[in-house]
Structures are given as structure tokens and as C-alpha cells.
Amino acid sequence: MKMTLSGAAALTAVCLAWAQPVAAQFAKVDDAIKYRQSAFTVMNIHMGRLGAMARGDVPFDAAAAQASAKVVELVSHLPWDAFPAGSNTGAAKIKGDPWKDPAGFAKLQEDLKAQTAKLPAAVATLDGLKGQVGATGRACRACHEQYREVR
């Protein structure tokens, strides 16, 4: 299946996808912030476990790697509807303005999900793990460098 969207249509789709879930799914902006940060925390811990195997800090364990890879894959889908426009308030740690460039922000999300989708199969071997954890980490960092305030 091939899908083509004009830039304008893609932007409209992104904005619609954006506008709807926030009001529907989070009672308060703080709930959305807490949810997305929780999802990132869970992802971060499991990426850390995979990274420790990649670096050789802990022995490669295919079953443990697979379990962490599945968590990262699933959870990488969760944070994105929890970024209501302007939600750089309270406990939020955003730099820049991701809502100024929704298509660019969406692209960073899609890039991450494309990489995490490859993780569960890749981590069956240590070499596969090293490569795909690296690629996934780069997708994490691409967004962090642009939009994550480190405090």
C-alpha cells in the first residue's frame, strides 16, 4: 500500500490527530505531562538495560533483551498524544517549541517508532542488539537534542 499526502493534507491530519485526543484522554494538562514523562521513564530504563548489554556492562541475555525490546516498542507509541499544544508548563521539560513545527515533530516520532519496531527481532543476537540499540538511541537523541530541556 502506498500512501501519498500533500504537505497541506498531512499537516491537517497531524493537527486533527493532535486536537482530538488531548481533551478526550487527559482531564488536565498536568495529567498528560505526568503520563508522557512516565512513558519516557519506562522506555529509558529498558533502553538502559539494552545499552548495558550492548556495551558489555552486563552479559547478553536474549530473553531479557527481548522483554525490554517489547516494552520499548510498545511504549514508544504512547507519549505522543500527551503533548497538547503549549504544554510546556509545570513539570514539563521542553526546550524550543515542538508545536511550531508539528510535521517535523511528528516525523521525529515516526522515526523513533520505525526503529523500535525493529528492536524485538534484532536483539535475538548480540550483534543485532548492538546495531539496533544504536539506531534506536540515535532516534531518541534526534528529538532530545531538538526539544528536550536537560535540567
Place this chain on the structure above:
Amino acid sequence: MKMTLSGAAALTAVCLAWAQPVAAQFAKVDDAIKYRQSAFTVMNIHMGRLGAMARGDVPFDAAAAQASAKVVELVSHLPWDAFPAGSNTGAAKIKGDPWKDPAGFAKLQEDLKAQTAKLPAAVATLDGLKGQVGATGRACRACHEQYREVR
């Protein structure tokens, strides 16, 4: 497959399972607390979405219910290795002492996972969702009433 364990062997198994991962998987107790609380936050939001459908506060949506059910199922496996003995410190919100009764605490965890495993299939229909969200919520509450400090 049928597995029987004497009480003593079961307790030993629980204690071994407990002793190992904490040191291996979390650098600091605070990391474990943050991780388990993040997992509970993610579960809570998705249980809330399912609960809203069960109560009729939002229209039943089988695809959205399925997505939330899968998150709850997977994430319900995560918090339990993040309760190192005595980790009722810092941001922890524990009442009582789950480490005094590891077999009882493990039973509460197993009860929850048994219920969340049924969620993805059950939420295909609104009636199924209502029943299984109720049963899962009771498994959540059984542990909360015993061990969760509400502040």
C-alpha cells in the same frame, strides 16, 4: 503442565527472584521507585480510559480499548522487580510492609497479571470490557488497599 511447590520452596523462589534483579537492574533505589511509579501511572491512565468506556462516559471504541488493554497487560508485568526490600523511601507511597509477606505480595501480583492477560480479548465487546475491567480493577484494589498509601 502442573507445577507444585512446597511453601518453603515457593518462598525461596520468590526471595531469589527478588534479590537478584534489583541490584542488577536499578543503579539506585530511587530509580526503582521512579520506574515502578511510572509503570503504575501508565497503567492507571489506560485503566481509566477503559473504565470511562465501561461507565459510558465515553463511547465504546473497540480499537482504542484493545490498544489500552494491551498496554495494561504488558505494563502489569513491569513494576514488581522494582520493589527492593525496604524501598519505602523518598517518593515511595507504601503503607504496611509488603516485604514481610513476600508470598502474599507475589500472589497479589500474580492475581493482577492473570486478570490483565484476559483484557485484550475481553474488550472486543462492551459487555466483555465491563466484566474484565471490573475484575482487573478489583485486582488493582486488592493490592492498593493493603499496601498503597494514599496521599
